Every structure is written in structure tokens, then in C-alpha cells.
Amino acid sequence: MEDLEIRRAAADDVPAIVAMLADDPLGARRESPDDLTPYLTALERIEGDPNQHLMVAVRRGRVVGTLQLTIVPGLARRGATRAIVEAVRVHADERGGGLGTRFVEWAVDRAREEGCRLVQLTSDATRTDAHRFYERLGFTASHVGFKLQL
């Protein structure tokens, strides 16, 4: 793992990120890797928001993971700032090798540096392997995640 670099995503990384988002039982139906325009527009919006951290994990020049960390100040829990993790993906070739653990631990450390008192994420109810993964990392499955599509 010594050769792993975790850095902010740039426009050049977008094709690799979208390929990972699409290479997924749920993502396959939702993504359009042949048309990157909406993704590049979204990247600009992410880059304009200092509380968004869209990251990639890179090994030997190749993007092998992505996640997004959002810093959310709030009043609840004595004015606790929380970090929300979204869109965690690890390249199929790299799964089971500890990259996911290392990457999520990076996100937790970064949340701590930002003064967050809570890290939270939701995972589709069908992703039972992911649930065990987050529980091994110390997360508690204490909540139900609701979504409404507009």
C-alpha cells in the first residue's frame, strides 16, 4: 500500500471515476459513461464548494478508488460538525486488498482534522458486504436511510 496516493480529483480523473460508478450492480443503470458532460459540470460545482472533498486513490498512475467527503456544520449534538461520506467505489481489480479500508480510514482521519464529531454514510440495503465492511471499521448501523427521487 506504500505506493498509494490519495488526492483531490481533477477533470482528467472523471472518466476513471465514472467507469467505477458504472461498474456496479446498482450504478450500471444510473450512469452514462459515454457522455461525461454532466459529470464535468458537477465537478465544477464540487470544486466551487470548500466543504466538498471529492477524492481519488491512485496507484502507479491509475485511479483505483473514489469517495466524496462533505463537511456539514450543524446545531444538533451541541453544535457538532459532521462529515458525510458518499459514492465510495474501489476498482474491481483492487477489491479485497485493503484499499477500501485504507481509503475510508483516510476519510475518517480527514473528518477528525476538520473538527467533525461524527462521520456518517448510507449504504443501499442490498449491499450486505459493504455493511459488514463499515461495521468492521467501527461504524454502527443505527439509522434507516430514506431517499426521495425528484
Next chain:
Amino acid sequence: MEDLEIRRAAADDVPAIVAMLADDPLGARRESPDDLTPYLTALERIEGDPNQHLMVAVRRGRVVGTLQLTIVPGLARRGATRAIVEAVRVHADERGGGLGTRFVEWAVDRAREEGCRLVQLTSDATRTDAHRFYERLGFTASHVGFKLQL
């Protein structure tokens, strides 16, 4: 409901917001209504972030509800921006009268105006009444919500 105003929270609203956060089986252990300093500091941070909308519902000059809407741009789902709803509370005197429905519907409308394609929230697994409430409003309990305290 005609006399209900929904507006951005200000420093003067903080005591009423914290009282609602604390008047809750889970919140009672987490909040400190006698020391508002951390809440006022958090409000300043919220006010400095254009993607945060900390709102109050006011009736006859009295704060009777609060929620926070966070706008999160992202790459997943073809660059979809999502809205995250946190810290929804309705004053005990106002529960069951449709205020929660009206307030969450306001948040969904506002998310739509902001160009969001998804509204999401998590609710503690023990809040079964809240789960039925969100399902009635069209939300789907499709995810498991994980939290890690730092």
C-alpha cells in the same frame, strides 16, 4: 396553517431550536440548552456556507419547528445534486397537526428549486413513527445509515 412562516434561522432563534433538539428521547442526552455558546458558533459556520439552509417554522411569532437542508453536488447518478435533510424537529405542542408534513414538503420543493434530483435523510432506527411519516411523504427506506462517533 395559513399563519405559518418558514424562514432562515437567526441567532435569536437558537434558544428555541436547542430547546426542541433537547426535548426528544434521543436529544435529551446529547444537548446542553443551558450553554448556547457552541450552538451560536455552529450557527456562524452554517451562515458562512451557501449550501446550508437552517430553517425555522414560525407561528404567531413563536418558533415551532426546525430543519436543516444541505445541498450536495456529486458525480454519481449522472452528476446529480442531492439535498440532505437533518435535524427535523417539531415543537411538542404542534405535533400531529400537519406542520411536519408542510415543513418537509417545503424542503422537498426547495431541493427541487436548487436543481436537486434526490432528497435523502436518515432517521434513528428506533423512531418508527418518523419512518411511517417519511414513507407517507413518498420517501423509500432503501438504505442503512451508518454512524461513527469521533
